[in-house]
Amino acid sequence: MNDACEHCGVLYADLQHAGLNELHRCRACSAESCDKCVTHEYVSSQVAFLHCPKCGSDRLDKLDLRDRFSIFTSLADLIAKSDAVAMLYVSWSAYPRRNEPITIAALEKLDTSRPHFALLDEEDSGVRTAVADWFPEIANADVPLGNGSLIWISSGHPVVYRHGGPYLALLDVLETSRQVWGNNAMHDESPSRGY
Ligand SMILES: [Zn+2]
Numbered sequence: 187m188n189d190a191c192e193h194c195g196v197l198y199a200d201l202q203h204a205g206l207n208e209l210h211r212c213r214a215c216s217a218e219s220c221d222k223c224v225t226h227e228y229v230s231s232q233v234a235f236l237h238c239p240k241c242g243s244d245r246l247d248k249l250d251l252r253d254r255f256s257i258f259t260s261l262a263d264l265i266a267k268s269d270a271v272a273m274l275y276v277s278w279s280a281y282p283r284r285n286e287p288i289t290i291a292a293l294e295k296l297d298t299s300r301p302h303f304a305l306l307d308e309e310d311s312g313v314r315t316a317v318a319d320w321f322p323e324i325a326n327a328d329v330p331l332g333n334g335s336l337i338w339i340s341s342g343h344p345v346v347y348r349h350g351g352p353y354l355a356l357l358d359v360l361e362t363s364r365q366v367w368g369n370n371a372m373h374d375e376s377p378s379r380g381y
Pocket residue numbers: 191192193194195196219220221222223
């Protein structure tokens with residue numbers, strides 16, 4: 187199975203992070219291209235015919251990337267990881283894209299315990315319901331918030347929920363990880379910010 191657009195080589199994970207879930211498969215040469223690679227022939231400002239970037243054929247089938255590839259971890263798999271930090275992800279908000287690399291960088295600074303990092307699909311109402319069950323005083327299941335909020339899973343139990351948004355800092359993630367998994371993290375002198 188491919189894990190990248192065979193035309194431009196952009197990773198499926200990156201396409202999905204950006205919400206670009208449409209693929210086009212050519213019936214003539216069977217090349218697959220992402221929505222950026224497919225050739226758009228504009229016949230008006232509104233209407234474009236799509237062509238295969240490899241052979242030029244207009245006989246294309248639309249595929250959904252999510253049918254065969256996912257950046258997301260299921261709730262069952264997440265709990266099975268035992269120790270993990272999970273982030274609620276949507277592609278339409280800048281906060282998850284901001285907070286994901288910050289969180290990964292923080293987890294890499296942990297000395298001994300190296301929890302798994304996972305993305306949860308916040309567009310999935312089942313995910314939102316589970317999170318609201320875990321943290322009824324904080325989370326709400328109605329709509330995806332797009333804050334890139336974080337959940338710490340320790341020994342298979344969700345233990346801490348932390349709002350994401352624009353102010354989440356690497357030290358916040360480090361501090362919380364220390365509190366959850368003990369004082370194994372690298373030393374630094376910053377005061378705790380609490381929750
Ligand atoms: Zn491509």
